[in-house]
Amino acid sequence: MLRIALPNKGSLSEPAIRLFSEAGYRQRRDTKELLCRDHDNGVEFFYLRPRDIAVYVGEGTVDAGITGRDLLLDSGAAASEHRSLGFARSTFRFAAPAGTASSLADIDGKRVATSYDVLVGNYLTSHGINASVVHLDGAVETSVDLGVADVVADVVETGSTLRAAGLDIFGDPILTSEAVLITPAERAHHDEFEVVDRRIKGVLLARQYALMDYDVPADRLDEAVKVTPGLESPTVSPLHDGTWLAVRAMVPRRDTNRVMDKLYETGAKAILVTSIEACRL
Numbered sequence: 001m002l003r004i005a006l007p008n009k010g011s012l013s014e015p016a017i018r019l020f021s022e023a024g025y026r027q028r029r030d031t032k033e034l035l036c037r038d039h040d041n042g043v044e045f046f047y048l049r050p051r052d053i054a055v056y057v058g059e060g061t062v063d064a065g066i067t068g069r070d071l072l073l074d075s076g077a078a079a080s081e082h083r084s085l086g087f088a089r090s091t092f093r094f095a096a097p098a099g100t101a102s103s104l105a106d107i108d109g110k111r112v113a114t115s116y117d118v119l120v121g122n123y124l125t126s127h128g129i130n131a132s133v134v135h136l137d138g139a140v141e142t143s144v145d146l147g148v149a150d151v152v153a154d155v156v157e158t159g160s161t162l163r164a165a166g167l168d169i170f171g172d173p174i175l176t177s178e179a180v181l182i183t184p185a186e187r188a189h190h191d192e193f194e195v196v197d198r199r200i201k202g203v204l205l206a207r208q209y210a211l212m213d214y215d216v217p218a219d220r221l222d223e224a225v226k227v228t229p230g231l232e233s234p235t236v237s238p239l240h241d242g243t244w245l246a247v248r249a250m251v252p253r254r255d256t257n258r259v260m261d262k263l264y265e266t267g268a269k270a271i272l273v274t275s276i277e278a279c280r281l
């Protein structure tokens with residue numbers, strides 16, 4: 001059986017499990033379950049701490065897993081990013097009390113608290129900054145107030161956690177992160193993994209695209225098709241009346257209303273948008 005590690009808690013867990021459910025894989029029913037075997041699809045799922053997943057994948061004891069790009073880089077494990085998944089998006093930033101730091105150079109000689117010491121250590125070294133990294137397991141934003149650090153480096157989504165702690169973000173983002181599908185760095189993929197990957201890709205595409213159908217006068221087809229080029233090329237079929245054509249194309253979901261406006265202006269009618277349940281491309 002193919003072995004896949006999924007996050008058992010935290011922000012990555014629920015969307016990672018939902019992704020595999022939507023791809024047709026059996027998932028655990030209870031958050032206490034640490035293992036779930038999907039015999040029909042030949043895949044065994046292990047629910048592990050998000051931070052540990054890169055370690056298991058790097059050791060090759062599981063064939064693939066989902067973690068955050070930030071956690072993968074911090075682990076130093078021999079695992080590599082195979083596909084980004086578009087959820088748990090965050091940036092990794094430095095922050096300090098207002099007025100105490102405004103650029104990377106201001107960190108020199110200071111103490112930086114973080115849960116991601118490898119990531120931060122490598123970043124500081126590569127930028128020639130000499131600072132001491134203080135490892136904390138979590139709630140890093142409190143460390144400055146309590147006097148164990150001068151600066152923090154942490155995950156930022158909306159920024160409200162840092163703001164609430166009276167810290168201002170400064171400098172360039174250290175990293176832009178999101179959930180990623182990872183595989184062992186030094187091993188060829190199993191054929192079974194290719195099936196899993198194709199299914200995951202299908203779910204991601206189905207989330208990203210909608211199907212658009214419309215009717216257009218034959219002499220306006222070229223203009224309309226420029227607005228809906230589809231992924232390969234749109235399907236065009238004749239209507240019974242002989243002067244109109246029916247067009248079907250995939251359209252990025254976030255563009256559907258803008259595309260419909262443009263098509264309408266081109267003379268298209270009966271414009272319909274339908275969700276895609278699943279796809280293989």
Ligand SMILES: Nc1ncnc2c1ncn2[C@@H]1O[C@H](COP(=O)(O)OP(=O)(O)OP(=O)(O)O)[C@@H](O)[C@H]1O
Pocket residue numbers: 009010011012050051067068069070071088089090138155156157158177178
């Ligand atoms: N608010 C957030 N928005 C988006 N991604 C986040 C957020 N918080 C954490 N992450 C991402 O989740 C991963 C960290 O998972 P982890 O479970 O260790 O932290 P967590 O989600 O805060 O859970 P916990 O604090 O319970 O350990 C990282 O990839 C991180 O970028």
Ligand SMILES: O=P(O)(O)OC[C@H]1O[C@H](OP(=O)(O)OP(=O)(O)O)[C@H](O)[C@@H]1O
Pocket residue numbers: 011138139154155156157158159160161162
């Ligand atoms: O920029 P924001 O939108 O505020 O999000 C970022 C915060 O979210 C996460 O913490 P979480 O809420 O999971 O709490 P914990 O990690 O401290 O348990 C992360 O560790 C940051 O602290």
Ligand SMILES: [Mg+2]
Pocket residue numbers: 010
């Ligand atoms: Mg957290």
